[in-house]
Amino acid sequence: MSNNREENKMQKEVHIPEMESLDEINLDEIPKMTRGSQLKAVWKRFCRNRLAVVGLVIFSIILLTAIFAGVFVPYEKALEQNIAIRNQTSSAEHWLGTDNYGRDIFFRIIHGARYSLLTGMGAVAVGIICGGILGALAGFRGGLLDTIIMRCTDTLLCIPFMLLVLALVAALGTSLTNVLIALMLAMLPTYARVIRSAVLTVVDADYIEASRSCGAKIWRIIFKHVIPNAVGPIIVQATMTVGTMIIWAAGISFLGMGIQPPTPEWGAMLSEGKNFITTTPHLVLYPGLAIAITAFSLNLMGDGLRDALDPRLKD
Amino acid sequence: MIKYVIKRILIIIPMLVVVMFIIYSIMEMTPGEPARLILGTNASQEAVDQLTIELGYDRPFLVRYADYVVNAFTGDFGESWQTGRSVFQEVLIRFPTTIKLAVFAMALAVLIGIPLGILSAVKQYSVFDGVGTTFAMVMASVPSFWLAMMLIILFSVKLRLLPSFGTGSFAHYILPAVSMSCAEIAVLLRFTRTTMVEEIRQDYVRTARAKGQKENKVVFGHALPNALLPVITVTGTEFCGMLGGVVTIETVFSINGVGMLIYNSILQKDVPMVMGCAIFLTASVMLMMLVIDIVYAFIDPRIKARYTRAAKGGKASE
Numbered sequence: 001m002s003n004n005r006e007e008n009k010m011q012k013e014v015h016i017p018e019m020e021s022l023d024e025i026n027l028d029e030i031p032k033m034t035r036g037s038q039l040k041a042v043w044k045r046f047c048r049n050r051l052a053v054v055g056l057v058i059f060s061i062i063l064l065t066a067i068f069a070g071v072f073v074p075y076e077k078a079l080e081q082n083i084a085i086r087n088q089t090s091s092a093e094h095w096l097g098t099d100n101y102g103r104d105i106f107f108r109i110i111h112g113a114r115y116s117l118l119t120g121m122g123a124v125a126v127g128i129i130c131g132g133i134l135g136a137l138a139g140f141r142g143g144l145l146d147t148i149i150m151r152c153t154d155t156l157l158c159i160p161f162m163l164l165v166l167a168l169v170a171a172l173g174t175s176l177t178n179v180l181i182a183l184m185l186a187m188l189p190t191y192a193r194v195i196r197s198a199v200l201t202v203v204d205a206d207y208i209e210a211s212r213s214c215g216a217k218i219w220r221i222i223f224k225h226v227i228p229n230a231v232g233p234i235i236v237q238a239t240m241t242v243g244t245m246i247i248w249a250a251g252i253s254f255l256g257m258g259i260q261p262p263t264p265e266w267g268a269m270l271s272e273g274k275n276f277i278t279t280t281p282h283l284v285l286y287p288g289l290a291i292a293i294t295a296f297s298l299n300l301m302g303d304g305l306r307d308a309l310d311p312r313l314k315d
Numbered sequence: 316m317i318k319y320v321i322k323r324i325l326i327i328i329p330m331l332v333v334v335m336f337i338i339y340s341i342m343e344m345t346p347g348e349p350a351r352l353i354l355g356t357n358a359s360q361e362a363v364d365q366l367t368i369e370l371g372y373d374r375p376f377l378v379r380y381a382d383y384v385v386n387a388f389t390g391d392f393g394e395s396w397q398t399g400r401s402v403f404q405e406v407l408i409r410f411p412t413t414i415k416l417a418v419f420a421m422a423l424a425v426l427i428g429i430p431l432g433i434l435s436a437v438k439q440y441s442v443f444d445g446v447g448t449t450f451a452m453v454m455a456s457v458p459s460f461w462l463a464m465m466l467i468i469l470f471s472v473k474l475r476l477l478p479s480f481g482t483g484s485f486a487h488y489i490l491p492a493v494s495m496s497c498a499e500i501a502v503l504l505r506f507t508r509t510t511m512v513e514e515i516r517q518d519y520v521r522t523a524r525a526k527g528q529k530e531n532k533v534v535f536g537h538a539l540p541n542a543l544l545p546v547i548t549v550t551g552t553e554f555c556g557m558l559g560g561v562v563t564i565e566t567v568f569s570i571n572g573v574g575m576l577i578y579n580s581i582l583q584k585d586v587p588m589v590m591g592c593a594i595f596l597t598a599s600v601m602l603m604m605l606v607i608d609i610v611y612a613f614i615d616p617r618i619k620a621r622y623t624r625a626a627k628g629g630k631a632s633e
Binding site for chain 1: 330334338344345346452453455458465468472556559563566567574577582589601
C-alpha cells in the first residue's frame with residue numbers, strides 16, 4: 001500500500017510536458033528528482049531491516065577506527081616490543097593482553113583494521129572496475145566478444161581460487177599491493193559474470209535503444225545508462241565480497257604469503273600466534289574475532305542492501 | 316543426451332590446456348632460477364647451467380609449455396624438482412586424503428544446512444527462522460582456519476578429546492571437517508531456505524492444501540523434492556570450491572593432502588608439482604560439474620523430458 005502511495009506521489013510530482021514545450025524543459029531535473037526519491041526509498045527500506053542497521057553501525061565503527069587509528073594510538077605503539085611483558089593476558093593496561101614480543105594486541109588490532117579493510121575494499125573496488133568493464137562489454141556487445149570473454153571467465157573459474165591466489169602472490173612477491181592484485185585477479189571472472197548478467201537485464205530497454213538511435217557512443221551508453229541502471233546487484237555483490245576478501249586476505253597472510261610481520265595485519269597476527277595456541281590462545285582469539293565481526297557486519301549490510309535495492313528478492 | 320555428455324567432455328580438453336597455460340605462465344613469473352633453487356645458493360655456476368639445460372630451461376617458454384602439454388596428455392606429468400619422485404604418483408597418494416576430508420565436510424554441511432534451511436522456510440518469520448538465518452550469517456563470517464584453531468584449543472588442548480593433527484583414524488578428520496563445513500553450512504542453509512520458500516508459494520502446493528492434504532505431506536511430499544533440485548547443483552559447486560580451499564585447513568592440522576602439497580610446492584617453486592596438482596584439481600572440478608549436470612538431468616523429469624523430446628524430434632526430422 002505504502003509503495004503505491006509513494007508511486008502515485010511521484011507521478012504527481014513529475015510534470016508531463018506538452019510536445020510543443022519540450023525545448024523549454026530542463027531535462028536534467030527529471031532524472032535528478034527520480035534518483036533522489038529512489039535513493040530515499042532504498043534508504044527507508046534499508047532502515048526497516050534492524051539487523052542491516054546493526055551491521056552498518058558496527059562496520060561504521062570499524063571503518064572510523066581504521067581511518068583514525070593514528071589519532072587513537074600512534075602506529076609506533078603497535079610495533080613497540082617489550083619482552084618483559086610478553087604473552088600477558090587481559091589487564092587494565094593491556095586490554096587484550098600482549099603478544100610474544102610484548103606488543104599490545106589491542107593497539108595492533110586497531111592498526112590492523114587499516115590493512116584488512118584496505119585489502120578487502122581495495123580488491124573489490126579494483127575488481128569491480130575491471131570486471132565491470134569486461135562484463136559490461138560482453139553483455140552490451142554480445143556476439144563473438146561475449147563468447148570469448150565468457151569462455152575466459154569460465155576457464156578461470158575452474159581453477160581453484162586459493163591455488164590461483166597463492167601462485168599469483170608467489171609470482172608477484174609478498175606485499176599489500178600484490179595481495180590486492182592477486183585477490184582482484186582471482187575475483188575478476190566472478191565480477192565480470194555478475195555485471196554481465198546485470199547489464200543483460202537492461203540492455204534491451206527502450207531508453208538504451210533511444211540513446212543508441214541518438215548516436216551515443218558505446219562507452220557513454222555503458223557508463224551513463226547501462227551501469228547506473230544495473231548498479232543494484234553490483235553493490236550487493238561488492239558488499240558481500242568485501243567480507244570474503246578480508247577473510248581470504250587473512251588466509252594468505254596466515255599462510256605466510258601475504259603481508260609480513262611485524263605489520264599488524266589480522267591474518268599476519270594469526271600466523272604469528274598459531275605456534276603458541278596451546279600456551280597463549282589469546283594471541284589468535286582476538287585477531288580472529290576482529291575478522292569475524294567485520295565480515296559479519298558486512299554480511300548483514302549486504303543482506304539488507306539486497307532487500308532494499310530489490311524488494312522482490314525479499315522472501 | 317549422449318551427444319551432450321561427449322560435447323561437455325571434449326570441452327574439458329581445451330579448457331585444461333588454457334588452465335595449464337595460465338598456471339605455467341604464473342610459475343614462470345615467480346622470481347628465482349629453478350636450477351639455483353634446486354641446487355642451493357652454494358652450488359657452482361657450471362652445475363647450475365648444466366641443470367638448467369637438463370630441465371630444458373635454456374629453451375623458449377612456449378616450446379617448454381608445448382612440450383609439457385604433450386607429455387601431460389600422454390600421462391607424463393614429470394618429476395618433482397624437490398623430491399625427484401613422479402608427480403603423478405605423489406598427487407595420487409595424497410588425493411584420497413583431500414577427497415575424504417572434503418566429503419566428510421560436505422556431508423556435515425548437507426546434514427546440518429539442508430534440514431535447518433527447510434525448518435527456516437517452513438517456519439518462516441518464526442524464532443526458528445530468525446535463529447537459523449542468523450546462525451548462517453555467523454557461519455559465513457567465521458574464517459575456517461581461525462575456527463580450526465579455536466576447535467583445537469577446546470577439543471584437543473583443554474578437553475583432550477580429539478587429535479589436533481594427522482590422519483590416522485576417523486577421529487583425526489572430525490575437527491578439520493567441522494572447520495571446513497562452517498561456510499558450506501551457511502551457503503546450504505540460506506539456499507535451501509530460499510528455494511523452499513519459493514516452492515511453498517507455488518500454485519500446486521496451494522492446490523494440495525486446498526484438497527485437504529496433510530501439511531507434512533504437502534511440505535515433504537510435494538514441495539521438498541522440487542526445492543532440493545537446485546540445492547544439488549549448489550552442493551556440487553560448493554564441493555568443488557572446497558577442494559580448492561583445503562590449503563589452510565590442511566596446514567593448520569598438518570594433513571598430508573593435495574592442499575599442503577600445493578602450498579609447499581609453490582613456496583619451493585616446484586613447477587612440475589604445482590602444475591600436476593593444478594591439473595588434478597581443475598580436472599576434478601570440471602568432471603564434478605559435468606557429473607552434477609548429468610545427475611540433475613536424470614533427477615529432474617522436466618530436463619529429462621526436454622532431452623527425450625529433442626531426441627525424438629531429431630529422429631522425426633531425419
